[in-house]
Amino acid sequence: MSDILIVGSVAFDTLRIAGCIHNKILGGSATYAAMAAAYFTRVQLVAVVGTDFPRSAIEMLAKRGIDLAGLETVEGQTFHWEGAYNDDLGSRTTIRTDLNVFADFQPKIPASYRSTPYVMLGNIHPELQFQVLEQIDRPRLVVADTMNLWIDIGREALCRLLERIDVLVVNDEEARQFSGEKNLVKAAKTIQKQGPSTIIIKKGEHGAILFHEDQIFCLPAMPLDSVADPTGAGDTFAGALIGYLGRIDQNSHVAFRKAVVYGSTLSSFCVERVGTKGLESLQVEDIYKRFKQFEKLVSFPTDPDSF
Amino acid sequence: MSDILIVGSVAFDTLRIAGCIHNKILGGSATYAAMAAAYFTRVQLVAVVGTDFPRSAIEMLAKRGIDLAGLETVEGQTFHWEGAYNDDLGSRTTIRTDLNVFADFQPKIPASYRSTPYVMLGNIHPELQFQVLEQIDRPRLVVADTMNLWIDIGREALCRLLERIDVLVVNDEEARQFSGEKNLVKAAKTIQKQGPSTIIIKKGEHGAILFHEDQIFCLPAMPLDSVADPTGAGDTFAGALIGYLGRIDQNSHVAFRKAVVYGSTLSSFCVERVGTKGLESLQVEDIYKRFKQFEKLVSFPTDPDSF
Numbered sequence: 001m002s003d004i005l006i007v008g009s010v011a012f013d014t015l016r017i018a019g020c021i022h023n024k025i026l027g028g029s030a031t032y033a034a035m036a037a038a039y040f041t042r043v044q045l046v047a048v049v050g051t052d053f054p055r056s057a058i059e060m061l062a063k064r065g066i067d068l069a070g071l072e073t074v075e076g077q078t079f080h081w082e083g084a085y086n087d088d089l090g091s092r093t094t095i096r097t098d099l100n101v102f103a104d105f106q107p108k109i110p111a112s113y114r115s116t117p118y119v120m121l122g123n124i125h126p127e128l129q130f131q132v133l134e135q136i137d138r139p140r141l142v143v144a145d146t147m148n149l150w151i152d153i154g155r156e157a158l159c160r161l162l163e164r165i166d167v168l169v170v171n172d173e174e175a176r177q178f179s180g181e182k183n184l185v186k187a188a189k190t191i192q193k194q195g196p197s198t199i200i201i202k203k204g205e206h207g208a209i210l211f212h213e214d215q216i217f218c219l220p221a222m223p224l225d226s227v228a229d230p231t232g233a234g235d236t237f238a239g240a241l242i243g244y245l246g247r248i249d250q251n252s253h254v255a256f257r258k259a260v261v262y263g264s265t266l267s268s269f270c271v272e273r274v275g276t277k278g279l280e281s282l283q284v285e286d287i288y289k290r291f292k293q294f295e296k297l298v299s300f301p302t303d304p305d306s307f
Numbered sequence: 308m309s310d311i312l313i314v315g316s317v318a319f320d321t322l323r324i325a326g327c328i329h330n331k332i333l334g335g336s337a338t339y340a341a342m343a344a345a346y347f348t349r350v351q352l353v354a355v356v357g358t359d360f361p362r363s364a365i366e367m368l369a370k371r372g373i374d375l376a377g378l379e380t381v382e383g384q385t386f387h388w389e390g391a392y393n394d395d396l397g398s399r400t401t402i403r404t405d406l407n408v409f410a411d412f413q414p415k416i417p418a419s420y421r422s423t424p425y426v427m428l429g430n431i432h433p434e435l436q437f438q439v440l441e442q443i444d445r446p447r448l449v450v451a452d453t454m455n456l457w458i459d460i461g462r463e464a465l466c467r468l469l470e471r472i473d474v475l476v477v478n479d480e481e482a483r484q485f486s487g488e489k490n491l492v493k494a495a496k497t498i499q500k501q502g503p504s505t506i507i508i509k510k511g512e513h514g515a516i517l518f519h520e521d522q523i524f525c526l527p528a529m530p531l532d533s534v535a536d537p538t539g540a541g542d543t544f545a546g547a548l549i550g551y552l553g554r555i556d557q558n559s560h561v562a563f564r565k566a567v568v569y570g571s572t573l574s575s576f577c578v579e580r581v582g583t584k585g586l587e588s589l590q591v592e593d594i595y596k597r598f599k600q601f602e603k604l605v606s607f608p609t610d611p612d613s614f
Binding site for chain 2: 039040087088089176182183184185186189203205206207209216217218219220223224225226227244247248254257258260261284287288292295297298299300301302304305307
């Protein structure tokens with residue numbers, strides 16, 4: 001079992017969903033990723049919060065075994081994002097983004113984290129993601145997330161980052177935007193040529209596709225009859241993915257396939273409740289059970305037919 | 308091995324794709340479905356064409372063993388549809404629809420087809436689909452396709468039809484539109500309550516979901532690095548599905564899962580070439596091989612992990 005290091009945002013989210021406003025609840029890419037990963041292994045968190053960040057949230061994270069030596073508290077307000085979801089939760093609009101203390105975030109990696117073998121670079125400016133790698137020993141595996149904004153305004157830094165990472169996690173639009181290829185298989189191959197041997201394309205309710213070297217694995221999302229809030233599903237996916245790889249300390253192709261299933265498992269729990277609630281009180285048995293549901297969801301008889 | 312009866316449209320399609328115009332090529336829901344199904348079992352076709360329908364197309368269909376006793380030729384022009392695809396082939400616009408002889412289509416089921424045990428009602432007005440069922444003995448399995456237009460203008464007839472069919476094949480938008488439910492699981496359950504024990508939701512490049520009684524099976528689409536033309540993929544899927552079920556003459560849950568894989572297999576060949584070209588010269592080995600690729604695409608190790 002290896003430790004993992006997660007760098008990203010810890011934030012407050014205000015969410016407008018299905019006629020309700022959830023005001024300033026706990027959010028942020030690193031929060032979701034760390035909470036998901038903590039079900040699998042020991043997690044070290046590097047992020048910044050303001051002096052308004054509540055003790056109770058710190059305690060909730062610490063209680064899960066998340067190492068908070070890298071969680072910096074800075075005078076000012078915590079990053080705040082407000083978004084509104086459309087009726088079918090398929091898309092969302094940003095209403096406001098208050099970067100606050102996150103505006104000047106410079107990830108500082110504590111000395112005790114520098115040889116952590118598994119590293120997750122959450123969705124922050126690729127220049128900052130790069131700076132993280134400059135502060136640490138060469139890890140066994142680096143996973144990075146990104147977003148359309150950085151593809152637009154930080155492409156050069158992103159290209160430099162790609163040469164240093166093993167796994168890029170993006171959604172389908174981002175993969176198309178970055179590669180200039182409409183076809184997702186071509187898009188993934190194009191990105192692989194720029195560095196990462198593994199590309200994972202997240203497609204929300206349509207599941208995920210793993211491109212690992214020259215192999216492809218597709219997993220549909222678990223069909224749920226009630227989705228409360230898609231916020232953080234992608235970060236949860238990535239957190240559980242690297243958490244599982246860290247736990248088994250393997251990067252083989254089959255390990256990646258299983259990691260995608262665990263990523264999807266934790267994501268499916270995440271979206272069933274608002275904010276981080278769905279990740280707060282899972283039991284190991286719940287995780288096992290849903291993993292087995294994925295097996296049942298996609299399996300079919302493979303005995304040969306004669307024609 | 309049982310015969311299957313397919314009722315639907317045989318048409319000319321003019322397709323504008325990727326800067327090319329493919330003028331008046333063979334198309335129609337029943338054409339795609341019959342060509343796909345014919346790889347699995349004997350197919351009887353009921354449709355109407357005009358006197359302009361070429362001998363060569365008739366011969367091509369007959370050569371595949373498709374029984375054309377139910378293909379009526381009427382004075383006038385064959386149904387013609389013209390559509391334009393957007394750049395990523397994800398959506399299309401209808402440019403013109405010339406119903407021609409299809410406007411007065413009244414399916415007449417030849418006496419020799421009346422006890423055919425597997426029946427596919429292609430995408431035509433639900434009133435006409437209903438009339439087909441009135442002309443035949445109770446089949447072992449009835450699969451019906453429909454579209455947004457009939458949900459809008461033929462809902463009452465569609466509701467009556469649902470009580471008489473076993474399998475409804477729709478896309479995700481149609482399932483949401485018909486049921487009034489945004490959530491696909493709820494949408495499928497709502498439709499199941501109106502009659503069909505099986506709902507198959509086609510999601511194009513995102514695959515398909517089978518709701519069979521209280522079980523769910525999800526299959527992603529085969530990721531292809533080159534898609535030439537999505538036209539007919541849904542009809543091909545449905546044709547191969549019922550063709551396979553007819554061949555093995557089984558309606559068990561596992562038979563349905565496998566039928567969805569064969570449906571997706573033939574669809575993946577269909578979209579690789581323009582029009583019906585991708586369905587014209589497959590070998591049994593090609594079908595086997597792609598079926599096995601689906602197995603590889605979705606499989607993951609299921610040995611237990613300890614946490």
